Amino acid sequence: MNPQITYETWGTLNRAGDNGVLIFTGLSPSAHAASSPGDSSTGWWEQMVGPAKPIDTSKYFVVCVNSLGSCFGSTGPASVNPVTSDLYRLDFPVLTVEDIARAGQEVVHSLGIRQLYSVVGASMGGMTALAHNVLFPQASRALVCISSASRALPFSIALRSLQREMIRTDPAWKDGHYDGHGPVQGMRLARKLGMLTYRSAAEFETRFGRERIAEQRQSGDAFGIDFEVESYLEAHASKFIGTFDANCYLYLSRAMDLFDVADHGGSLEKGLGRVGAERALIIGVETDFLFPVKQQQELADGLAVTGCDVTFETLASPMGHDSFLVDMDRFRPVICDFFECPMNQPGRLRRVAT
Amino acid sequence: MNPQITYETWGTLNRAGDNGVLIFTGLSPSAHAASSPGDSSTGWWEQMVGPAKPIDTSKYFVVCVNSLGSCFGSTGPASVNPVTSDLYRLDFPVLTVEDIARAGQEVVHSLGIRQLYSVVGASMGGMTALAHNVLFPQASRALVCISSASRALPFSIALRSLQREMIRTDPAWKDGHYDGHGPVQGMRLARKLGMLTYRSAAEFETRFGRERIAEQRQSGDAFGIDFEVESYLEAHASKFIGTFDANCYLYLSRAMDLFDVADHGGSLEKGLGRVGAERALIIGVETDFLFPVKQQQELADGLAVTGCDVTFETLASPMGHDSFLVDMDRFRPVICDFFECPMNQPGRLRRVAT
Numbered sequence: 001m002n003p004q005i006t007y008e009t010w011g012t013l014n015r016a017g018d019n020g021v022l023i024f025t026g027l028s029p030s031a032h033a034a035s036s037p038g039d040s041s042t043g044w045w046e047q048m049v050g051p052a053k054p055i056d057t058s059k060y061f062v063v064c065v066n067s068l069g070s071c072f073g074s075t076g077p078a079s080v081n082p083v084t085s086d087l088y089r090l091d092f093p094v095l096t097v098e099d100i101a102r103a104g105q106e107v108v109h110s111l112g113i114r115q116l117y118s119v120v121g122a123s124m125g126g127m128t129a130l131a132h133n134v135l136f137p138q139a140s141r142a143l144v145c146i147s148s149a150s151r152a153l154p155f156s157i158a159l160r161s162l163q164r165e166m167i168r169t170d171p172a173w174k175d176g177h178y179d180g181h182g183p184v185q186g187m188r189l190a191r192k193l194g195m196l197t198y199r200s201a202a203e204f205e206t207r208f209g210r211e212r213i214a215e216q217r218q219s220g221d222a223f224g225i226d227f228e229v230e231s232y233l234e235a236h237a238s239k240f241i242g243t244f245d246a247n248c249y250l251y252l253s254r255a256m257d258l259f260d261v262a263d264h265g266g267s268l269e270k271g272l273g274r275v276g277a278e279r280a281l282i283i284g285v286e287t288d289f290l291f292p293v294k295q296q297q298e299l300a301d302g303l304a305v306t307g308c309d310v311t312f313e314t315l316a317s318p319m320g321h322d323s324f325l326v327d328m329d330r331f332r333p334v335i336c337d338f339f340e341c342p343m344n345q346p347g348r349l350r351r352v353a354t
Numbered sequence: 355m356n357p358q359i360t361y362e363t364w365g366t367l368n369r370a371g372d373n374g375v376l377i378f379t380g381l382s383p384s385a386h387a388a389s390s391p392g393d394s395s396t397g398w399w400e401q402m403v404g405p406a407k408p409i410d411t412s413k414y415f416v417v418c419v420n421s422l423g424s425c426f427g428s429t430g431p432a433s434v435n436p437v438t439s440d441l442y443r444l445d446f447p448v449l450t451v452e453d454i455a456r457a458g459q460e461v462v463h464s465l466g467i468r469q470l471y472s473v474v475g476a477s478m479g480g481m482t483a484l485a486h487n488v489l490f491p492q493a494s495r496a497l498v499c500i501s502s503a504s505r506a507l508p509f510s511i512a513l514r515s516l517q518r519e520m521i522r523t524d525p526a527w528k529d530g531h532y533d534g535h536g537p538v539q540g541m542r543l544a545r546k547l548g549m550l551t552y553r554s555a556a557e558f559e560t561r562f563g564r565e566r567i568a569e570q571r572q573s574g575d576a577f578g579i580d581f582e583v584e585s586y587l588e589a590h591a592s593k594f595i596g597t598f599d600a601n602c603y604l605y606l607s608r609a610m611d612l613f614d615v616a617d618h619g620g621s622l623e624k625g626l627g628r629v630g631a632e633r634a635l636i637i638g639v640e641t642d643f644l645f646p647v648k649q650q651q652e653l654a655d656g657l658a659v660t661g662c663d664v665t666f667e668t669l670a671s672p673m674g675h676d677s678f679l680v681d682m683d684r685f686r687p688v689i690c691d692f693f694e695c696p697m698n699q700p701g702r703l704r705r706v707a708t
Binding site for chain 1: 444505507508510511512513515516519520522523525539543546547550554555558559562564576577580581582583587604608611614643646
C-alpha cells in the first residue's frame, strides 16, 4: 500500500523550519481545522486556529492531517484498492494509532519542517500526538494532549465495542460490502451513543431538563421522540449519517481501543520514557467520563518523571469529553499560555512537580 | 382490561395485619425475590430476603409483585388480549410507574394487609415504591428507596431511549409483531448498554483492565470479541435474551422516563408532600451514574421537610447502579438497621436534619 494523506496548512514555515505545529484530529473530523483563503468554510477548531488565535497562524505554520484510515481524502477502508480496483473495505489492514502518527510524520517531513514547535491532539488525536512523540522523539519540542490518555480503559473500550456492534449488526452493513450510505441505522445508533459519551449528564440536565417537544413535532408513535433530549440526539445523528464511512468508523474506533503506550518498551513508564518533548501540556475535563481526568493525571505524572516540563490543567467545563470543541472560554487561555500568544498572561501555568 | 398480577410471599401476616413488606422490582426481575418451599431456586435478592436475613421473613410477611407490564406472570404486552385473542403487543396502553404501584396495592388489599410495615424498591422499584406512597399515603408506615429518584433525568432518558431504538430498529421487531424470541440482536445491544449503565468504569478497570481473551476463544473476526470486557458483556447479554419480552421491555423502560413525582400536585415539593410514610430510608451509591446520588439526596431532603423521619445513606460501592444486587456487605447493615434485625447495631443510622 502506498497511502495518500490529505492535510491542510495555515501560516508560513520559517527559515529555521522550526515553527510548525502538527494537529492530529479525533475520530471524525477532517483536516479542515480552520477556514483559509482556499476554503472559507468554518473548520472544526475555528476558534482555536488562525491569526491572533490561540494557535496563532501568523506565528506558526500549522498543519492538520486527515487520519490514515479516515474518509476525508486520506487512504482508508473507503479508498480504492489499486490491486482489486474495488474499495479496500475490510481488506484494509488493522489500523493502529501509531500508523496514523507515522503517516502524519510523513507529511511533516515532506513539508520540510525540521523540528515541530509542537504536536497537538485531543481525544484520539491526543493518543496520536503521544504516539508521534514516542515514535519520533526528536520530531517535536512540545506535546499537547487534550482529553486523551496513554491507553484505553475497559469502560471506554466497551462503549466503543458496542458502537461497532450497532454498525456491524445493521443488515445494511453487509459485512462491509455496502453501497451508498450503507448501515444508516447502525451509524445513527452509534452516533447517538457517541454523543452521550462526548457530553455530560450535568449539561443535559441544564439544557434539556424534562422538556417535551411541541405536540405538532411528535410522531404519534408510542416510542417515538417525545423529550427534547431525544430530539437533540436525533438531529445530531442525522447530521452525521452520510458524512462518515461506516467501515472507516470501525477501523478508527478499534485503533483507539488497541492503543497502549505500554506497548512501547513493556510498561507505561518505559513507553512515556521515550517521549522526547521538552515541554508538555496535558488538559483534562472534570465531566469527561470517556477519557476521565485521572487518565490525564496519570499521563502528566508519567511524563513529569521523565524530566519533561509538564503543565497539567483540569478544567471545570460541564460539556464532558467534547469541551475542547465548545468551551472556548476555558480552553482559550490555557492553549494561549502554552503557545505564548501576545495576550498571554505570564505566570498562569501550573507545572507538575517532578 | 382486567389485569392479573403475579406475586410471591414469604413469612406470615400477623393478626394485626401490620407486618407486611411490599417489594417492587427493577425493570427486569420477576416476583421471585428469594427461594421458598414452593420454589427453591435462588431469587434475585436472595441474600436480602429470608429468615434471619435483613428483611427477615420470620418477622415480616414479605410480598414481591411482578410489575404490571412485565412478562413473568403479570399482565403486559406479551399477554393475550381476550378481546382479540392475540397478544396485546403495542395495543397495550401506555404504562406508568403509578399503574405498577396501583397494581401492587391491589395485591396488598387482596392479601388482607391492613397497613404495610414498609414498601421497598430499588431502581424502577424505588420509583414505584415512592409512587405507591404518594398514591396511597396511609398504606405503608415506611418507605425504602434504593438507587432511585423522584423523576428521570434527561441523560438517563437518553440512554433508555437509545436502548428502545436498538430494539425497535431491529428488523425482527416487526413493529412489535414478532414471533418467538423476536428482536434478539436489538435486545442484545440494549442489554449491553444496560450493563454499561448498571455498573461502573472503576469496577470494569479493576475486573478487566486491558486483558484479552484467550486466542482459542477468539473468532478471528477483525471486529469480533477480543478484550475480556467485551466477552463479559456478550455473556451477560446472551443470558438475558430469550428470557425477557422485547415489547414489555419497551413499555417498562418508557414508564421510567415518564415518571415525575411533580405530576402529583404540580411540583416536586407538593408531590413529596403527599408521601404518608412516617419513616423513610433513602440509599444512593457514589458510582451510580444512571441514578446519580444527588437524586437520592434530593429525594431525602424533599421528604425530610415534610416531617418524614428520613435516613439517607450514601454507599461507596464500586459496582454502580447494580450495587444493591451485588454489594451485600455494604447494603446488609443499612437494610438491617432500618428493619430492626436482631443483629442491629443501635445508633448506626444517620438522619437527615429537617
